Amino acid sequence: MALNSKRRTASAFAGVAVASLALAACSSGSSDPTSSAGGDTDTKDYSKWCDLKSELQGKTVSIYTSIVAPEDAQQKESYKPFEECTGVTIKYEGDKDFEKNLPARAQTGNLPDVAYLPQPGLLKTMVDTGKAQPAAKSVADMVDKNFGADWKKYGTVDDTFYAAPLGANVKSYVWYSPKKFTEKGYAVPKTWDELMTLTAKIAADDAAAKPWCAGFGSGTATGWPGTDWIEDLLLRVADKDTYDKWVEHKIPFNDPKVLEALGKAGAILKDPKFSNGGYGAPNSIATVTFQDGGQPILTGKCYMHRQASFYGTMWPKDTNVAEDGDVWAFYLPSTNDTKPVLGGGEFVATFRDAPEVKAFATYLASADWANAKAKATPTGGWLSANKGLDPANLVSKLDQQSAKILTDPNAIFRFDGSDLMPSSVGAGSFWTEMTNWVNGQDDKTTLDNIEKSWPTS
């Protein structure tokens, strides 16, 4: 069956091929970077999109995102107010392989009008293809009004503002079981020292369980939950400027501060007394998938699991996610008075220079959209850093808590660093070295290896 096995190999490598095609697209697609970038910014006011009905009626805007069913229904629902009042039709397409396919589609010339980019790094790639359109003035105005400067910066490439922020998620969360905590008389820790004391206390109290559980497994992206650990802790042992410099590689990857952060993570993750609850020795973290990582909390084998707000959707259907329920999340405490928040989000890139596209982009940056989206999300699990978003419109308590964390005046929001680094590190050596680290490689070697892999150009 030689013929048959040839076909089988072909399909097995299909995923790899898409990835390499995407890379090919990045490298060869940048021949004409000036074709649209650098053109005059459209200063027309699109903020009253409803008044533009006569101009926009009957037009179509295609949109391409990584959000698939069932979450896409909420997206489509949130466009209705815009569609109804302008007569524009929004053609929605969701694709889980979005990040690989978008650069490929830039190369074949089959780009959507609007795409939600989950990584600022991908925005840079798309700008380099020369196909991304700079944001219209009314989009920029809307973003200035509704978002913090940090967020606008992430949508900017080489001083040109391209993409307005859209949704957001909070990664600085520790999942736990409120019922179990009440039963044992534990309080939610407010400082890092309290957290470590609690960790030691749980380890001493309950021999059948461990205080922490984690899972780094995620197919080809195995290791990414580990990058979040370092980033979260670096924000806690150092200030935000150090973090920014580290992300931009203005200080080396293996800076002493990063080593300190990794050491703090290791004190939890690599101590056999403290992890990996429900799965065994700490090195099991490397093979447990991130979806499974926190599940032992439900069986009482584990007490705490650090993972982003979206982990709320991964509990089995009948789990009560509430402040006094089966599971809930607390803010990963800081080591000092600052309140750093690690998170992620999407950005709205546009690829067609047309009034209906600009009006739609303006709508997406507005408070109207954020509130419409909140109302269209009855199950929760969605959030935005849009200041115009009324927390009362958020259905889930967790989302309200996340919104409170994001808009807290003391909060310092920082984007997930691995999404900002060059992909050979942020989606490469950083992941693999974190996996090696949890498998037993020491802190220094791990950071040195990542530093060595940083592209020189």
Added chain:
Amino acid sequence: MSTATPPPVPDQVADAATSAASTAATAVAEAPIVKKGKSAAGNAARAVTSPWASAFAVVMALAWTTPTLGLFVTSFRNQEDIQTSGWWTAFTTPFTLENYATAFNGGSDNGTPLSGFFVNSIVIAIPCVLLPLLLASLAAYAFAWIDFPFRNALFVGVFALQIVPLQIALLPLAQFFQSMGIGGSFWALWLSHSAFALPLAVYLLHNFMKEIPSSLLEAARVDGAGHVRTFFQVLLPLITPALASFGIFQFLWVWNDLLVALTMLGGSPGRSPITMALNQLSGTWGDKWFLTSAGAFISIAVPVAVFLSLQRYFVRGLLAGGTKG
């Protein structure tokens, strides 16, 4: 993750084919098509029927089917059971059809319903089978029975094209279709699948046609039949097993294809084949991963049915083509 779903079909194919091979090989040795009794096929048949070879085949079959069986058992278990215990302990936990129900019709939270994508897959697969079959059988006839300059060189050229992996041609082809204005349409898929299938199809059918005694064709010519008549009335009925075997082969390939569909169908989600739906089944955050095993079995229902109903031809056709090469 996306590539985790397609393997079951080839596994089944390989398994069914291996188990069928031992019986079919003997059958073929006696079958009228193989005129040379002491030929390669005869030797192969003797080699395959030795006890060691049988034991090897059984071990191979087990090695291929066990993971598939595990996946099958898993598809009937609920999320919590899958997470907490292995599939081999499944008989102590309750079975559920809920995964199948949710994967098939989207469930209560409006996930991706696979039921809506069968039609797309069928609309894609059938022309992708018929088109290369038609073109390849015509080309194979010319290569086998019409004398024209550079025939052998051209044939080697066509055969050599098999070496070129389709992944290399994908993006330029998508670009070309886009500039032709058929990007994202079914035509883009039909044409690209047909093009990728042709080298193997021509080679396979050519070998099969060469096996047909030339006296048959000469007799047809003496009776006044031209090329067209010879092709349709004499050759086509004789090569039915080869056509059927290649047809199944191509159908399975197209049905299970994800890469070509992903590249060619960008921007037209309404035309997605079932493999693309399967790819999205686990949801935006991958939290519905437990549906994918059930989804995989739903999506392979059609190719398995096609294969089982036509597998006689499949094995016979492949073996007959193989003896020549």
